[in-house]
Amino acid sequence: MKANSYVSVGSWQEAYKLLKASPKNKIIGGGLWLKKGNAQVDTLIDLSRLNLKKIEDKGAYIEIGSMVSQRELEQSSLIKGLSNGVISEAVSQIMGPAFRNVATVGGSVYGKYGFSDLIAVLLGFEVELQFYPSKTMSLEEYLAQPGFYDGILTHIRIQKKDARAFFKKVCLTSLDYPILNICITKGEKYVVVVGSRPLVATRLTKTMEYLNNGGSDFKEAARIAATEIKVGDSIATKGEYRKELVKVYVERGLEEVNK
Ligand SMILES: Cc1cc2nc3c(=O)[nH]c(=O)nc-3n(C[C@H](O)[C@H](O)[C@H](O)COP(=O)(O)OP(=O)(O)OC[C@H]3O[C@@H](n4cnc5c(N)ncnc54)[C@H](O)[C@@H]3O)c2cc1C
Structure with missing residues (x-):
């Protein structure tokens, strides 16, 4: 990334006005992702003085x-x-x-x-x-x-909710991007989420419907999950392998949140 200028703004109005002034003006958070790319930024807009660290x-x-x-x-x-x-x-x-x-x-x-x-x-x-x-x-x-x-x-x-929860990040080495991540929460209802498919995370609605209507066979829930999930290939792995991972970790996660 290359940026021409940097402004630490003192108000929301100033930040928004600058953001709207050009499509090449960008808000900067930690800047780690921005820095990784090769975008040509005109002005970086820093929100650090706006009391957002709470x-x-x-x-x-x-x-x-x-x-x-x-x-x-x-x-x-x-x-x-x-x-x-x-x-x-x-x-x-x-x-x-x-x-x-x-x-x-x-x-x-x-x-x-x-x-x-x-x-x-x-x-x-x-x-x-x-x-x-x-x-x-x-x-x-x-x-x-x-x-x-x-x-x-x-x-x-x-x-806030009173839920038991499970999270699994599957990656090839510990500092790598995940090839799959799964979150299951069980409060009044189940929520089942799969991400890094490689698309962004999504809730598995059919799997949740099965579980929230009394379905208690976790192998069956895992089968539904692997059927409904839309996965693809990436440099790191194939979609087919992702489906196998979904089967294993949805079943394991359901066991975990029911302990
Ligand atoms: C090498 C590397 C490895 C990583 N590995 C993982 C990983 O394994 N797992 C994982 O979950 N994440 C991973 N990440 C992503 C990382 O965790 C952050 O999510 C990412 O860096 C974005 O956070 P940032 O503060 O650096 O955002 P920035 O780079 O500052 O901003 C990212 C984008 O968001 C915009 N933006 C920032 N803040 C705001 C705001 N308040 N309002 C509107 N727009 C805003 C910026 O303009 C920019 O477009 C990785 C990132 C890098 C660089």
Whole structure:
């Protein structure tokens, strides 16, 4: 990436005005993904002074500012207290601590990365995204939309739930991108999520329907999951292998959340 200038903004209005001024102006979170590409950026817009580094208990939900780092998220006692700490566990598997000290929650969610461990685990919960100037949508809605929302992601809100949860990142070496990630939560209902297919994570609606209507044969649930999941090939592995992994880990995850 090459950037011509950098502005640390002092207000939302200033940030949004700059963002709208040119398609070559970009918000910068941790800058790790931006730096990896070879985009020609005109102005980098830094939100660091906008008080977005907070994780707050808001009663029914936990609110996370978009500039919170992955490491802060992973270490937060509020996040560790949610559904046997599954979000902390998933995030702790992304690269190393030095990397996670820089990567932000905002950049990780906004980017809709197919391989994202954070998105996969968040889809196991009800998550709302708040954009400036005034748009709220669920994480599911955001992922279903083509492209990226033309605004600034300010906060994400995770609805609290009392659930048992399972997360598995499958990768060839420990610091690699996942070739598959799976999250299962069991609160009042089951939520089953598969990501890095290599497309972005998605909920498995037929599998969830089976389980939430009383289906209790986990092998059958895993079979449904492997049938319904849309997978593809990537440099790292084949779609067929991904389906085999889905079978194994959905069954294992269901056993885990029912212990
Ligand atoms: C080498 C490498 C390996 C990785 N491995 C993994 C992995 O194994 N698992 C995994 O889950 N992730 C992985 N990631 C992704 C990483 O965890 C982060 O999700 C990613 O770097 C984005 O976070 P960032 O803060 O660096 O975003 P940035 O690079 O700053 O921004 C990313 C994009 O989001 C936009 N943006 C940032 N913040 C906002 C905002 N508040 N509002 C609107 N737009 C915004 C930027 O303009 C840019 O387009 C990897 C990344 C790298 C570079």
